[in-house]
Amino acid sequence: MRKYWFTSLLSVSLVLIAVLHASTGSMDQLTALRLNLAGSKWSHGDSIDTTDSLDDTNSTDETESSDETADESAIDGVSEASGADTTDSSGETADESAIDGASEAIDATESSSGTKDRNAEFAPSIMLLQPGQRPEPPENFEGVLFVGDSRTMGLSEYGDLGNASVFANSGMSVFNVLTARVSSGGEKLTLDEVLSSKQYQMIYLMLGINELGYDMSQTTKQYEEVLDKIKEMQPEAIMVLEANLHITSEKSEKSPVYSNSKINRLNQEIQKIAEENSCYYIDVNEIFDDDGGSLNQAYSTDGSHVLGRYYAEWVKWLKEEI
Amino acid sequence: MIFSSLEFLFKFLPVFLFLYFVCPDRAKNICLLAGSLLFYFYGVVGHPAYMMLLLLSVCINYCIGRKMERYKSRFRRRKWFRLGIAYNLFWLILFKYSGFLIEQISLLLQNGGLEKAALSIPNLALPLGISFYTFQAISYLADVYRKDVAPEKSFLDFSLYMTMFPQLISGPIVTYASLRELIKKRVHTLEQVEVGLREFTIGLGLKVLLSNQIGGLWSQIGAVGYESISTPLAWMGLAAFSLRLYFDFYGYSLMARGLGRMLGIPLPDNFNHPYMALTMTDFWRRWHMTLGGWFRNYVYIPLGGNREGVLKTFRNMLVVWLLTGVWHGTSSNFLLWGIVLFALISLEKLGLGKLLERWKVVGHVYMLFAIPLTWMLFAITDFTQLGIYIQRLFPFLAPAGKYTYFARDFLKYGRIYGLSLCAGLIFMTGLPRRLYDRKRESLCTAIALLIIFWLCVYCMKIGANDPFMYFNF
Numbered sequence: 001m002r003k004y005w006f007t008s009l010l011s012v013s014l015v016l017i018a019v020l021h022a023s024t025g026s027m028d029q030l031t032a033l034r035l036n037l038a039g040s041k042w043s044h045g046d047s048i049d050t051t052d053s054l055d056d057t058n059s060t061d062e063t064e065s066s067d068e069t070a071d072e073s074a075i076d077g078v079s080e081a082s083g084a085d086t087t088d089s090s091g092e093t094a095d096e097s098a099i100d101g102a103s104e105a106i107d108a109t110e111s112s113s114g115t116k117d118r119n120a121e122f123a124p125s126i127m128l129l130q131p132g133q134r135p136e137p138p139e140n141f142e143g144v145l146f147v148g149d150s151r152t153m154g155l156s157e158y159g160d161l162g163n164a165s166v167f168a169n170s171g172m173s174v175f176n177v178l179t180a181r182v183s184s185g186g187e188k189l190t191l192d193e194v195l196s197s198k199q200y201q202m203i204y205l206m207l208g209i210n211e212l213g214y215d216m217s218q219t220t221k222q223y224e225e226v227l228d229k230i231k232e233m234q235p236e237a238i239m240v241l242e243a244n245l246h247i248t249s250e251k252s253e254k255s256p257v258y259s260n261s262k263i264n265r266l267n268q269e270i271q272k273i274a275e276e277n278s279c280y281y282i283d284v285n286e287i288f289d290d291d292g293g294s295l296n297q298a299y300s301t302d303g304s305h306v307l308g309r310y311y312a313e314w315v316k317w318l319k320e321e322i
Numbered sequence: 323m324i325f326s327s328l329e330f331l332f333k334f335l336p337v338f339l340f341l342y343f344v345c346p347d348r349a350k351n352i353c354l355l356a357g358s359l360l361f362y363f364y365g366v367v368g369h370p371a372y373m374m375l376l377l378l379s380v381c382i383n384y385c386i387g388r389k390m391e392r393y394k395s396r397f398r399r400r401k402w403f404r405l406g407i408a409y410n411l412f413w414l415i416l417f418k419y420s421g422f423l424i425e426q427i428s429l430l431l432q433n434g435g436l437e438k439a440a441l442s443i444p445n446l447a448l449p450l451g452i453s454f455y456t457f458q459a460i461s462y463l464a465d466v467y468r469k470d471v472a473p474e475k476s477f478l479d480f481s482l483y484m485t486m487f488p489q490l491i492s493g494p495i496v497t498y499a500s501l502r503e504l505i506k507k508r509v510h511t512l513e514q515v516e517v518g519l520r521e522f523t524i525g526l527g528l529k530v531l532l533s534n535q536i537g538g539l540w541s542q543i544g545a546v547g548y549e550s551i552s553t554p555l556a557w558m559g560l561a562a563f564s565l566r567l568y569f570d571f572y573g574y575s576l577m578a579r580g581l582g583r584m585l586g587i588p589l590p591d592n593f594n595h596p597y598m599a600l601t602m603t604d605f606w607r608r609w610h611m612t613l614g615g616w617f618r619n620y621v622y623i624p625l626g627g628n629r630e631g632v633l634k635t636f637r638n639m640l641v642v643w644l645l646t647g648v649w650h651g652t653s654s655n656f657l658l659w660g661i662v663l664f665a666l667i668s669l670e671k672l673g674l675g676k677l678l679e680r681w682k683v684v685g686h687v688y689m690l691f692a693i694p695l696t697w698m699l700f701a702i703t704d705f706t707q708l709g710i711y712i713q714r715l716f717p718f719l720a721p722a723g724k725y726t727y728f729a730r731d732f733l734k735y736g737r738i739y740g741l742s743l744c745a746g747l748i749f750m751t752g753l754p755r756r757l758y759d760r761k762r763e764s765l766c767t768a769i770a771l772l773i774i775f776w777l778c779v780y781c782m783k784i785g786a787n788d789p790f791m792y793f794n795f
Contacts, residue, residue: 005768006523007516013772014336157728158550301544308550312726 134282135240136320138201145237147191147230148172148206151245151305158308159315167194173210174222178229195233203230204318206242208266209304213257220269227277241274243267243283249294251303258304260294287317323364325522325577326529328782334361342585343510351478351505354585358487365450365491372449375413376485382409383459384480387466387473403467407460414456417448422652451491453649455484457616462498464620471499479505488581492574494592494612497619501587508586518583523775524758525576530778532749533569535742536562539735540701548702548710549725554732556714560694562739563701565746568597571610597750600685601675602666602692613649617642639671640664650700655708659699666692 137144141164146152152168155161167182167189181188189197205227211219231239244263246252252260267283274281288306290296299306306314323330338357345353359373366372386406390399415423462483465471474480482505483498484490539562543551551559575592582589596609606614622642628635647660670678678685698715702708713720714727728734748754761767 003763004512004516005765006520006771007512009768009772010519010775013776154546157731157734158546158726301547302541305545307545307547308727309547 134318134320135202135238135280137318143199143201145194145200145203146206147177147203148242149210151209152204152206154305154308154311155314158311160312161315165194165200167191171210172207174207174219174226175211175214177207177226191230192233195230200234200237202238202240203234204240204242205230206244208244208270209258209263212262212266216262216265216269219266220273223270224273224277227273227279231277239274239277239279241270241279241281243270243281243285245304245306246285246289246293246295248297248300248303249290249292250297252294264293282318284314284317287313323361325574325581326526326778326782328779329364331779331782334364339584350510351482354486355478355482358482358485358490361487362450362485362490369447369449375449375452376455379410379413379455379459380481380484382406383462383484384474384477386463387480388475390463390466391473399467403463406463410456410459410463413449414452417446417452419648419652420446422654454493454495455490457495457613458484458498461495461616461620464624465498471497471502474498474502486582486587488578488585488587489589492571492578493610494575494578494590495616496590496612500590504587510586514586515584518580518585520580520771521583522577522580523771523778525573525578525580526778527573527774528569528576528749529573530781531774532742532746533566533573534781536569536739536746537566539739539743540566542735546731548707548714550727551714552727552729552731553714553717555735556711557694558732558735558739558743560698560701560715561743564597564694564697565743565750567697567700568593568750569746595750595752595755597689597693598752599689600682601670601678601689602663602696603670603675604679605689605693606663606667613646617646621645636668639667643667651703653703655699655703655705659696662696662699666696 140162142162144161144164146156146161146164146166146168148155148168149172150168150170152166152172153170156164156166156168167177169180169182172180177191179190181190182194183189207223207226208219211222227239227241230237244267246260246263247258249260251258271281273279285293285295288295288299288310295303295306299310301307323334325331334357338353342350342353342357362376363373383406386402386409389402393399393402462471462480466473474483479502483496483501489496540559543555543559543562548556572593579589579591590612592611594608594611596605599605599608622638625638625641626634627638643660643664644657645660646663647656647658650656650659678688698711699708702711710725714725758767
């Protein structure tokens with residue numbers, strides 16, 4: 001027997017699992033739920049099924065992080081703010097490391113004095129804004145807050161956001177943005193704490209891609225709640241809702257969950273919310289789309305994030321320099 | 323169907339093993355052949371022609387083996403031998419290199435003034451495992467031709483040599499002489515099943531838990547773009563690629579060995595801790611050993627090896643390394659990779675190697691750079707991108723301010739990937755294996771393996787598909 005420990009253990013565990021599987025069928029349900037949650041996280045290294053095998057494998061980082069949080073999430077029914085970026089297989093919980101991973105994101109800066117005056121300069125003028133026009137941000141993004149997911153992370157890392165504050169991490173969604181903690185200089189802050197720390201002049205909000213796995217109406221309802229919360233705490237700030245970046249056609253065709261048609265539908269909902277709430281709505285896809293309305297293949301290797309250097313273009317576009 | 327997939331683990335393998343072991347001994351080979359063909363059929367689903375290609379290859383090589391036996395005259399034998407080689411290489415070249423060759427030819431024509439000479443490039447998907455089974459077929463023909471082994475009379479036995487599923491799609495590349503006896507007669511014991519399952523699980527763990535995790539970093543660097551990474555991250559990225567490539571292929575090879583072991587067919591070792599080598603020469607004796615052995619036996623030595631003077635030795639080495647390069651991939655960077663390997667190995671042959679072996683520390687430092695830098699040539703297929711990457715590795719090569727990057731990116735990714743990279747560094751040494759060998763018998767080891775197995779299953783269940791990197795070869 002001693003010689004065959006592994007065979008015996010493996011057989012026993014297989015039989016056990018099979019019995020469990022057959023008797024309750026709960027495995028499937030649980031896994032389906034986990035899959036859904038794992039799938040709903042969108043990270044910088046998010047899975048892309050490239051056919052070029054040498055460039056593949058990223059999806060796996062998602063694997064591990066979900067591994068650690070899925071349990072909780074499955075029970076809570078709430079997707080944790082775990083970055084899909086997280087790979088550590090030990091020690092830290094995925095939740096923590098995801099936030100650590102985003103530690104660079106916050107650039108807490110002192111608010112400029114004379115907020116009120118500046119505010120007057122940038123008073124919402126939604127009625128005057130033509131389609132395609134964008135509100136000009138303050139000089140050097142002074143007093144600006146960016147809230148978002150991995151795409152916003154990319155903006156803060158590879159674009160020059162000057163003195164802006166950033167509240168973002170990979171996997172951020174409207175469902176977890178109110179509970180997530182993002183660290184700045186060792187301090188982990190919630191959105192609530194960031195919003196009450198100072199008066200912002202302008203707040204950019206870009207969320208929605210990680211929510212595509214969820215029911216659309218549920219997502220938009222939660223989106224509005226997040227927006228209400230931000231507006232309630234920052235009534236003076238100009239709100240700019242950003243459309244979600246498209247994905248490449250190749251990626252879009254591969255997944256029923258993450259498709260450009262779904263992104264477009266979501267963006268339309270966001271635009272509607274913007275109109276109803278007198279917020280700006282801007283759509284960066286105008287500079288990154290190809291003719292077919294998908295993210296231009298030349299700008300992305302993973303199909304869902306633009307390459308580092310294009311984040312700089314994105315920032316220029318925000319500043320209306322292009 | 324890759325080994326590290328749920329379909330293989332929970333559908334194919336259990337059903338196959340059950341049928342295989344309940345089969346009477348004399349029917350086991352038929353069972354194995356049927357299983358292997360089914361395995362391949364499932365792998366090339368959507369391309370039924372590739373299934374036919376494999377079967378055709380089996381038939382033709384079998385027939386040519388028999389033909390060579392029939393003729394006593396060297397001339398006749400050679401004729402059939404050459405025909406066989408040509409047949410095997412034809413398909414390999416057609417599928418693997420036609421695109422590349424046509425591209426080069428049309429470039430050449432265009433440079434020659436023929437502007438409109440752009441030829442259409444056929445986009446042929448590579449038949450699964452063709453690089454591997456073609457090499458096995460060639461090795462069989464060569465061995466028969468040289469009378470190292472008698473041609474196989476049994477069609478069934480020969481088919482098994484060509485198609486046996488543990489090694490069909492990615493090796494190890496074995497000679498017929500080494501398998502012949504085992505195919506004809508082998509014993510099946512529970513102990514072999516135990517050993518095989520263990521090897522398989524270790525391989526699965528290396529692939530799913532190490533390679534896949536570490537590989538995420540390389541993919542993320544691709545997603546960010548090489549021009550936007552900091553120098554430390556560029557080096558981290560190369561380390562990640564190197565470790566991922568190793569654990570991916572090593573893990574796969576262990577799984578193949580494990581499967582073979584369960585079926586009573588021990589397959590040769592493919593890796594011997596290559597990253598602990600002191601010289602490139604040594605590295606290639608430890609990395610993908612069955613491929614190196616193939617090139618030695620069927621290219622290097624037939625060309626004269628090192629017995630015909632210095633010049634010819636170097637010529638033979640150059641041929642081997644160029645072929646090794648193009649075997650691995652079809653774009654020009656693989657040629658460059660082969661040439662660089664040739665250059666390093668030549669330098670080592672000229673005396674550097676002795677030096678490196680005497681001062682072990684120097685050897686390790688040398689390999690610390692040589693391994694990732696040669697893999698870089700392997701990994702980055704586009705020369706412009708390669709240039710950018712080199713400038714990011716050695717920032718002094720680029721004018722200051724040419725690239726804007728996120729300077730603390732290595733801290734961010736270090737936090738995310740640090741642990742798995744460290745685990746990779748530990749597992750590339752011989753230490754974990756030695757520890758395992760010492761504690762092999764204990765219950766704790768078996769429990770640890772069990773945990774690894776189910777952890778892998780869990781990761782596979784929630785993870786997306788991750789095609790095995792070496793399958794395109």
